[in-house]
Amino acid sequence: MSEILDRVAAVIDSRKGADPSTSYVAKLFDKGLDAILKKVGEEATETVMAAKDGDAKKVVYEVADLWFHSMIALSHFGLKPDDVLAELARREGLSGLAEFAARNQAQQQQ
Numbered sequence: 224m225s226e227i228l229d230r231v232a233a234v235i236d237s238r239k240g241a242d243p244s245t246s247y248v249a250k251l252f253d254k255g256l257d258a259i260l261k262k263v264g265e266e267a268t269e270t271v272m273a274a275k276d277g278d279a280k281k282v283v284y285e286v287a288d289l290w291f292h293s294m295i296a297l298s299h300f301g302l303k304p305d306d307v308l309a310e311l312a313r314r315e316g317l318s319g320l321a322e323f324a325a326r327n328q329a330q331q332q333q
């Protein structure tokens with residue numbers, strides 16, 4: 224299923240410098256990073272609201288909006304979904320609690 228992320232990311236990349244009047248993504252790139260980040264923030268809030276409403280179908284819809292706009296932010300920095308997937312793979316099997324304890328221990332030793 225991650226192929227869909229690659230395909231959408233390729234379309235997003237191709238919209239850089241494209242005519243803003245013909246493409247939503249080109250319009251966001253044209254507005255700049257602040258506008259992209261505003262959309263990421265809005266979609267994160269809408270995800271929280273859908274979850275608080277207990278509306279599972281809407282949660283999926285809003286998370287899709289959040290992922291999509293996050294991918295535009297990644298593209299702004301020249302990054303790809305694979306960069307995030309690689310980070311998740313690096314964390315695989317590493318308990319969040321163990322990682323937190325190791326980080327605290329390292330800070331105390333500084």
Ligand SMILES: N=c1c2ncn([C@@H]3O[C@H](COP(=O)(O)OP(=O)(O)OP(=O)(O)O)[C@@H](O)[C@H]3O)c2ncn1[C@@H]1O[C@H](COP(=O)(O)O)[C@@H](O)[C@H]1O
Pocket residue numbers: 231234235238245246247248249265287288291
């Ligand atoms: N996956 C998406 C996608 N998800 C959401 N959106 C758009 O993101 C916007 C979400 O904003 P909101 O929900 O806040 O709705 P809105 O009120 O219309 O937005 P605002 O006016 O508030 O900014 C809507 O306009 C959606 O249509 C998307 N637009 C495009 N894509 C993908 O990106 C590709 C390229 O799109 P274009 O650049 O438009 O050709 C498409 O082929 C799709 O694969």
